[in-house]
Amino acid sequence: QLQLQESGPGLVKPSETLSLTCTVSGGSISTSSYYWGCIRQPPGKGLEWIASIYYGGSNYYNPSLKSRVTISVDTSKNQFSLRLRSVTAADTAVYYCARQLKVSNWFDPWGQGTLVTVSS
Amino acid sequence: QSVLTQPPSVSAAPGQKVTLSCSGRSSNIASNYVSWYQQLPGSAPKLLIYDNDERPSGIPDRFSGSKSGSSATLDITGLQTGDEADYYCGTWDSSLSAVVFGGGTKLTVL
Numbered sequence: 001q002l003q004l005q006e007s008g009p010g011l012v013k014p015s016e017t018l019s020l021t022c023t024v025s026g027g028s029i030s031t032s033s034y035y036w037g038c039i040r041q042p043p044g045k046g047l048e049w050i051a052s053i054y055y056g057g058s059n060y061y062n063p064s065l066k067s068r069v070t071i072s073v074d075t076s077k078n079q080f081s082l083r084l085r086s087v088t089a090a091d092t093a094v095y096y097c098a099r100q101l102k103v104s105n106w107f108d109p110w111g112q113g114t115l116v117t118v119s120s
Numbered sequence: 121q122s123v124l125t126q127p128p129s130v131s132a133a134p135g136q137k138v139t140l141s142c143s144g145r146s147s148n149i150a151s152n153y154v155s156w157y158q159q160l161p162g163s164a165p166k167l168l169i170y171d172n173d174e175r176p177s178g179i180p181d182r183f184s185g186s187k188s189g190s191s192a193t194l195d196i197t198g199l200q201t202g203d204e205a206d207y208y209c210g211t212w213d214s215s216l217s218a219v220v221f222g223g224g225t226k227l228t229v230l
Contacts, residue, residue, distance in 0.1 A: 037219075046122055047157075047165065047208055049219035062218045096164055105212040105219050106155035108167035108176060 002027040004097045004111035012091075012118050018084040022097030022111060029078045030055040037100040037107060038071065038082045040093040048093075052100050053080055087118045123148060124209055124222035131228040132199055140194040140225050142209035148220055150190040152212040156183075159206040159224075168207075169194060196227075204229050 008020045020038065029036060037052035051071040053059040059071050065084070073080040084091060094115050098107035125143040132138040142154065154172050157165035167176055169185035172192065184195045192209055209222040 046223045047210070047221040049210075049221065052219075060217070063216060064218075101170075104153040104155070104171050105210070106153070106167060106170040107157075107165075107210075108170070110164040110166070113164050 002099065002109055004099065004109060006095060006097050006111045006114040008095060008114040008116050010114075010116065012087055012116060013120050014088055014118055015086055018082075018087050018091065018116055018118075020082040020084075020095050020097075020114070020116070022080050022082075024078045024080075024099075029073065029080065030075050033101065033103070035100040035102045036073065036080045037098050039096045039098060039107065039110075040091075041096070041113070042090075042093040050084075050095075051082060052102070054102075089118050092116065092118045122223040123213055123216070123220040124211065126207075126209060126222035126225045128223070129226045129228065131230055133230050134199050134201060136199050137195065137197045138199060138227065140196070140207050140209075140227070142192040142194070142222050144190045144192075144211065144213075144220075146190060147215035148190070148211050148213040149187065149192055151214060154185065154187050154192040154209055154211045156185055156192075156194045157208045157210065158203075159208065161205070165208060199229050201229050203227060 035052040038050040051061045053071045068085045070083045094113040096113045098110040156169040159165045172187040206224045
C-alpha cells in the first residue's frame with residue numbers, strides 16, 4: 001500500500017534552513033487528482049499545514065509561512081521536498097508528509113513524521 | 121489560536137457515545153468539506169472521516185461525521201479504551217487560502 005517516509009536533519013541551528021524530503025513508496029507520485037502536502041505539529045500542540053505540491057509542479061503555501069518556504073517535487077525519485085528558511089525555535093516540530101486530495105483537502109495516508117529541533 | 125474551534129478535552133465511559141464538535145465560519149466549514157483525524161499517542165494522524173461524513177475503508181461505523189452550517193461533529197459510539205486519542209478537524213479556508221485545522225480534542229475513555 002502507499003507509504004510516505006520523511007527524512008530530515010533532526011537538529012537545525014537558528015537562522016539556518018530546514019530541509020525535509022518525503023519519499024513515496026507503493027505508488028507513483030505522478031498521480032492525477034492528488035497533491036502532496038507537508039504538515040507540522042509543535043510539541044504538545046496542534047496541526048499546521050505548511051504547503052502542498054502537484055507532480056506537475058503546481059504548488060500552494062500557507063500564507064503565514066509563504067515567505068520562508070519552498071516546496072518542490074522530483075518525479076524521477078518519487079519524492080517531494082520542503083525547505084524552510086531562517087528558522088527559529090518556533091519552527092521546532094514534528095514534520096509530516098501526506099497525500100492530499102485537493103478538491104476535498106483531506107490528507108491520507110500520513111508518514112510517521114520526523115522531529116526537527118531548532119537549537120544552537 | 122486555531123481557526124477552527126474544538127473543545128480541549130472530552131471524557132466518557134466505555135460503551136458510551138461521545139460527540140466531538142468543531143466550530144468555524146462561513147469561509148471554512150460552511151463552504152468546504154470537513155475531514156477528521158485520529159492521533160493515537162506517539163503516532164501520526166490517521167484519516168477517520170472525509171467529505172463531511174464519508175468513512176475510508178477500514179474505519180469502523182462506530183465513527184460518523186456530520187456538518188451543519190459552520191459547525192461539524194464527529195460521533196463515536198460504543199467507546200473503547202483504544203479510542204483514547206487526540207481528534208482533529210480540518211478544512212479549507214477560502215478567505216485565508218489555506219488548509220486549517222482545529223486545535224484538537226483529547227478524548228479520555230474512563
